[in-house]
Amino acid sequence: ETGVTQTPRHLVMGMTNKKSLKCEQHLGHNAMYWYKQSAKKPLELMFVYNFKEQTENNSVPSRFSPECPNSSHLFLHLHTLQPEDSALYLCASSQAGAAYEQYFGPGTRLTVT
Amino acid sequence: AQTVTQSQPEMSVQEAETVTLSCTYDTSESDYYLFWYKQPPSRQMILVIRQEAYKQQNATENRFSVNFQKAAKSFSLKISDSQLGDAAMYFCAYLTNDYKLSFGAGTTVTVRA
Numbered sequence: 001e002t003g004v005t006q007t008p009r010h011l012v013m014g015m016t017n018k019k020s021l022k023c024e025q026h027l028g029h030n031a032m033y034w035y036k037q038s039a040k041k042p043l044e045l046m047f048v049y050n051f052k053e054q055t056e057n058n059s060v061p062s063r064f065s066p067e068c069p070n071s072s073h074l075f076l077h078l079h080t081l082q083p084e085d086s087a088l089y090l091c092a093s094s095q096a097g098a099a100y101e102q103y104f105g106p107g108t109r110l111t112v113t
Numbered sequence: 114a115q116t117v118t119q120s121q122p123e124m125s126v127q128e129a130e131t132v133t134l135s136c137t138y139d140t141s142e143s144d145y146y147l148f149w150y151k152q153p154p155s156r157q158m159i160l161v162i163r164q165e166a167y168k169q170q171n172a173t174e175n176r177f178s179v180n181f182q183k184a185a186k187s188f189s190l191k192i193s194d195s196q197l198g199d200a201a202m203y204f205c206a207y208l209t210n211d212y213k214l215s216f217g218a219g220t221t222v223t224v225r226a
Contacts, residue, residue, distance in 0.1 A: 031212075040218065041218065042117070042204075042215075042216045042217055042218045042219070043204070043214075043216040045213055045214070045215075048213065056213065088156065090158065092158075094212075096212070097212060098212070099146045099165075099208055099212065101148060101160045101163060102214060103160075104150075104157060104158035104159070105157070106155070106156050106157045107156045107157075
């Protein structure tokens, strides 16, 4: 695997379910990000991790819970979601503390029913 | 927070012709970085071009070039000799001093054969 990978690519879940999104980067980066992409809206930054430490929580509801066990892996745990949470969730990575570009994964298309 | 505005939701271009995508941003910083990202229908976001604000010379990457007007806070992308593979959504992004990307709403580019 190369670059940034995300699993699953598609996920349908009910409002009472619990699921997790996984992101893995193979680029040796030390910063990882979660973004939400909804139709007709700019990408919204959700969480930032630098060297496994969360440095940004952009007022995200607690039904989204991130986890970063190491610099290569990032999870987004989901529980009791709402239909308006349906979106494309993108993971990205970069070198921390530097003005380098972020590399994105293909995203997980989440549908909440 | 920095605001990035892309005023063109959609643009259409004939194959081999040129198209220009507009982007304006709002900032009080003097040093920053600007990016154009491309998101094809397969959804993987990739970097097209990058511009450092302290550089007066406009960045160029093969058929892609920018017109960076710092005083006007404008950062347009020109795609020359358009190809069918250029069809995608294009996002303008601003990198903040704490290394977070702020995105515009995107412009969908359609290439006519």
